[in-house]
Amino acid sequence: MGCGFIGTTIGGAVEQMEEIEAINLIDLDYEAAVRLSSKLSKSVVFMSTEVELLIKASDLVIEAASHTAVEEIVPMVVEHGKDVMIMSVGALVDDDLWSDIKHKARKNSCKVYIPSGAISGIDGIVSGSMADLECVTLTVRKPPRGLSLPPELHHLSESLKDPTGPVVLFEGKAREAVRMFPRNVNVAATVSLAGIGFDRTMVKVIADPNVQRNIQRIDVRGRFGEMQLQMENQPSTSNPRTSYMAPLSAIAVIKKIVYGINIGN
Numbered sequence: 732m733g734c735g736f737i738g739t740t741i742g743g744a745v746e747q748m749e750e751i752e753a754i755n756l757i758d759l760d761y762e763a764a765v766r767l768s769s770k771l772s773k774s775v776v777f778m779s780t781e782v783e784l785l786i787k788a789s790d791l792v793i794e795a796a797s798h799t800a801v802e803e804i805v806p807m808v809v810e811h812g813k814d815v816m817i818m819s820v821g822a823l824v825d826d827d828l829w830s831d832i833k834h835k836a837r838k839n840s841c842k843v844y845i846p847s848g849a850i851s852g853i854d855g856i857v858s859g860s861m862a863d864l865e866c867v868t869l870t871v872r873k874p875p876r877g878l879s880l881p882p883e884l885h886h887l888s889e890s891l892k893d894p895t896g897p898v899v900l901f902e903g904k905a906r907e908a909v910r911m912f913p914r915n916v917n918v919a920a921t922v923s924l925a926g927i928g929f930d931r932t933m934v935k936v937i938a939d940p941n942v943q944r945n946i947q948r949i950d951v952r953g954r955f956g957e958m959q960l961q962m963e964n965q966p967s968t969s970n971p972r973t974s975y976m977a978p979l980s981a982i983a984v985i986k987k988i989v990y991g992i993n994i995g996n
């Protein structure tokens with residue numbers, strides 16, 4: 732669901748897996764689904780009005796579309812007892828939505844997969860959270876062209892076209908960061924869900940003209956000890972907001988599901 736950069740990269744990888752019988756495609760933009768379908772021999776295109784048909788025809792629904800798709804479609808997927816993978820993780824900042832998805836998934840014995848996406852170190856945060864975690868801080872540093880500004884920061888858009896140095900756009904709770912940068916900080920949501928939640932995870936977002944890649948740093952402290960981790964992610968060529976690592980992580984989870992080998996927690 733969603734045939735943009737992530738959906739297209741996943742489709743190409745899944746096409747190579749003999750165990751996968753069919754790849755069902757759906758996109759609000761029908762042409763995007765048809766374009767991707769033309770590259771995949773075992774694909775079937777559904778109209779955007781045929782969401783329920785697509786769900787019934789699939790064993791695993793992979794959302795790589797938008798927050799709205801998570802809100803409107805993911806509860807329907809688990810209600811039908813089908814497994815789901817969520818990429819637009821920021822939507823889960825809505826506590827009621829997340830509770831509803833978890834409740835329906837448990838009731839209908841289906842699985843919800845949230846890949847690490849563009850961030851690494853999620854394994855360490857999840858393991859560390861089995862004892863007390865004191866603090867989790869995520870710092871996201873991106874080239875200005877890779878950031879969409881929220882309305883309250885539009886006054887910075889001119890200066891960000893040709894900035895002379897790094898500009899701190901946000902510093903505060905993950906809950907607020909996800910609201911302000913829904914397309915940019917899905918990773919803040921993943922880190923929050925893995926560790927100490929949206930209100931205790933702290934986030935800093937920096938537009939930095941001196942970097943070419945999406946740089947994410949995680950600092951974690953807890954009873955396990957401390958972890959510092961820095962990623963330098965290559966942005967995709969077709970969508971500079973999305974790091975190449977995001978679809979790679981989804982493909983890694985699909986391989987775990989298909990081949991049953993789980994490495995890492």
Ligand SMILES: NC(=O)c1ccc[n+]([C@@H]2O[C@H](COP(=O)([O-])OP(=O)(O)OC[C@H]3O[C@@H](n4cnc5c(N)ncnc54)[C@H](O)[C@@H]3O)[C@@H](O)[C@H]2O)c1
Nearest residue numbers: 733735736737758759795796797800819848849917973977
């Ligand atoms: N988890 C992560 O680390 C991570 C990283 C990057 C991006 N993302 C998220 O993953 C999603 C996909 O990213 P992308 O780079 O492939 O985006 P993209 O813009 O390249 O593609 C998104 C596609 O989804 C389609 N779409 C949007 N809403 C839809 C809906 N309700 N139903 C069906 N199709 C719909 C669009 O028409 C578009 O073709 C985005 O929400 C993005 O924020 C997550």
